[in-house]
Amino acid sequence: MKFLDRILGRKSAQLSYDQVADLIGGHGGVTIAGVSVNEKTALQVSTVLACVKVIADGCATPPLHVYREIKDGDRVTRQKAMNIPEYRLLNRRANEWQTSFEWRRLMTVHAALTGTGLSIKVRGDNGRVRELIPVPPDQWTMHKISRYEIRYRCYDEFGLIGEFKPEDVFLIHGVQWDWASSMDAVALARSAIGLAMATEQSQAAMHKNGLRPSGTYSVEGTLSAEQHERLTAWIKKNSGVSNTGNPLVMDRGAKWLSTSISGVDAQHVETRRLQIEEVCRGYGVFPIMIGHSDKTSTFASSEAFFAAHLIHCLAPWHRAWTQRLDETLLDGSGPLFAEFDTRYMRAGSMKDRAQWARTMAEMGIYTRNEIRDEEGKDPLTGLDEPLTPLNMTQGKGTNDANTANQDVTA
Incomplete structure (x- = not known):
């Protein structure tokens, strides 16, 4: 890059990670309503953060147990398989730095935002998985080396970690379009998220200006360039939140002509309320679960919403987790299986x-x-x-x- 800059006579500039991601991924810098929307900026929207947190906490809070099926004649019972290393790995401590709760929440956040969460399997001398090391979404890539064979390359701030086969990594997928990769949830809901971000920024800018809309300061006569700059600086100095309520003294027959609509006319409240519902719809989360409820919600209906949240939102994630654990971390079709304990979510009075x-x-x-x-x-x-x-x-x-x-x- 520097060599080409020297040949073409251009000055080189250091690119940020988001700019590099935009060049590589083709979607990192896509703007909606004038704002850039990606997994990092999307988390600055409180609705996106709340939706992702509700899903991640719903997969991390329930105890995760490993059971063993025991056949006694025609009767089949189950027992906690506490004597295998995978039980403590999934129930207590996933790696040297994270508990099971922290690891499951992190992996679900990655999957809910970018489509896939990935962890490297660290095996012991006996071949059993000893640790699960999560890798951030921007530090691993998936490559197809043949029609049905893929490899995962993982990086960190020190360089390449290694290239891993599918059996050497643990994956949790969101919504998939093909068998190898998942769809980016932020990219799919980019329009709703971008409009929410633009609405927040617009309302913040209006409050910064003391809730006074922009306009035209008209005076008689012609202003020189120096007068125009001085008058512009004077208007900026005497406007804003700190000067709200102060009289604006004008001379030379000056007039203030408003050119912007007010926050009420722009229906900021209605727009922001609608965007909350749109973002929740994209993530499949009931608005009441993130603290947003309308006037029609009652205590009885809230209880029904909580039950529906477990069935329609968390149950698919729990099934994705347990089937991945059963097939890629435990013994597959053997007697071992993982299960979330969600009884506390279903318990009545x-x-x-x-x-x-x-x-x-x-x-x-x-x-x-x-x-x-x-x-x-x-x-x-x-x-x-x-x-x-x-x-x-x-x-x-x-x-x-x-x-x-x-x-x-x-």
Whole structure:
């Protein structure tokens, strides 16, 4: 680059990362409504930050357990596989610097913003994964070396880390367009995010100007270049928030002609409220989950929204996480599987839970240990058999009883 600059007689300039990303990726510097929208600037929009945080916290807060299926005849039970290294890796500490909560939240943030989160698998001497090291989205690239074979090149501030095969990395994808890569969520919602950013900047500039719109300062006669500069500087000096309410003294028959609409005429409040809903729609997050609710929301409807958030927003992310963990980190089709514990999200009031537990136990639908497991309690001896109500018997017992009654009658 410097050699070409010398030949063409140009002065070289150091490019920022965003400018380089724009040249390489082709979308880093795309402007919407006059503002540049990428994953870094998008996070400065409070709605985007809140949506990404809600999704990331929803994948990081629930405890993540690894279970082992145990077959006992026709009965299949499960038990926490606490004796394998992957359990502590996923449940407690993903690497030397991050807990499981921190690692899962970081990976989900990367996936929600850029489409994919990537971590390098660090294996021990026995070949088992010992650590998962996350790599920022701007420090790794995916290359196809053949039709169905890809490699991942990872970098850091010191240079190339290495080139890794798919089995040497852990990936969590967002919405995908093909089998190898994901779609950039910020790029897909760029119009809504850009308009939200432009609206915030416009309203901030208006408040900076003391809520006084721009206009034309008209005077009689012709101004020289020096007079024009001095008058412009004087107007800027006597305007702004610090001079709000001060009288503006004008001479030479000067007039102030407003050329901008007010914040009320621009409907800033309505526009910003609509952009919150548009950004939430792009991320699949209910507005009430980020603290935005309209006048029609009630306490009862809020509870329904919270349940819908778990089903329609977090459940797809949880399924993406667990299937990736099962197939690429655990034993695939073996007895091990990962599962998020979301019972605290679905739990009702103490009264409702007590009534449900009593009904399920007395009807024999759940064993008492299964109900204890639902409440996060350890099983107790003798509570593994379902109860049978006195006024209910199974089919075989009913037939035997009817036969006995017939014999007695005879």
